[in-house]
Amino acid sequence: MTSPSAAASSAATRSDAARNRGRLLDAAAGLIAERGSDVDVREIARRAEVGMGTLYRHFPTKEALLDAALEYVFTSWAASATAALTGRAWPDLSGFLADALTRQTASPGLLDAYCQALPGQAGNTARQHCRQQVGPLIADLVRAAHESGELRPDITAEDVSLLLVALGRIAPVVPEPAWRRILHVALDGLRTSAATPLPDAAQATPGH
């Protein structure tokens, strides 16, 4: 996690102000990663070696700070995930999911934020951009896997997103082999060969 300080200055900002802003973002990102989305502002300030006043001059509210920090984290996630693509559809898709869950294991707060950006969540507008970072990537992966014929055609990018969030909620909480098994099962369910008729978005009766 390198510094996001670069994105600080727009006009003639005082240099110390820019530096402190960067420190706050770093500290917030780190704490979110370690402990999830409910962090104490005092602790962020302490970690950034900055006073409360400074924190609240740079960000109007705790929410705004977390939001800015998450945007940074998600952007870099999307970038590194994109860089890891090989062009082979199925390995890329499953690799992306495994990588996302590994990240989540290390930073339980990551998908927390992603989850809060699910459509229909109350007061989610501020977190939508988190989703916008990875959303298009997932859509691409899904499209490629459809074209290669390995992903069952009735699966949407939304389905994959939800699956990721669901698995992300347990990944930090169980030993890694356990969630890898579940991911494996899910991937098997996503394969063309496994397809049984899927309920569409309107109606639904899963069992048979």
Place this chain on the structure above:
Amino acid sequence: MTSPSAAASSAATRSDAARNRGRLLDAAAGLIAERGSDVDVREIARRAEVGMGTLYRHFPTKEALLDAALEYVFTSWAASATAALTGRAWPDLSGFLADALTRQTASPGLLDAYCQALPGQAGNTARQHCRQQVGPLIADLVRAAHESGELRPDITAEDVSLLLVALGRIAPVVPEPAWRRILHVALDGLRTSAATPLPDAAQATPGH
């Protein structure tokens, strides 16, 4: 949700004490169902039409009260789930999962507690009994589905539990058709026909 008051008296307890204990359990169970595991003790007391003192005489700590309430809820869940069994292995398994998720949709706090009882969670001992209510049932369902040959043989009851918890974490947060689709995909992945070699509990590489 009928009254758990019956389980109140052991010796010559005063009748009002027994009644109030029951009210507290009812109120706690209701609030947990509605809003999840972080409820205000004052609100529990208010809903039970009881004072704070009463609450804390019956239960040494908030945790203990929630725990007792959850035990009640889980017991009745296990009972009604058992009653719904038909003897046909696969429909029973998928029906159980769908029913659990429907419950979770209505009471977001249900699987919260179940999740806290996952092995390896810190300070989970008090919630273990929640797991003990449904655990054996899942084990039975898995065993039956193995015997009927519909469930892939490399799946354990633990896998199914985890899958349930994972899906339960998103069920209350997305529209019902969405989580039904995911459940459907997961079930497809659990079928014998979908089986691709599963990483075992020790080593894991889910990839393609």
Place this chain on the structure above:
DNA sequence: CGTGAAACGGAGCACTCGCTCCGGCTACCG
């Protein structure tokens, strides 16, 4: 009934957390 042990209620304590306020300091301009 009368009596006392036990239960009742809710004000209040100790603490946490998000946020504000303001006296002092410092980086930048001329």
Place this chain on the structure above:
DNA sequence: CGGTAGCCGGAGCGAGTGCTCCGTTTCACG
């Protein structure tokens, strides 16, 4: 270098939350 605009820090406020204390009321037994 000096002046000042703007930034800095952290004590402190107000709103919550888990839990306790204790004066008052109620039940059940004789």
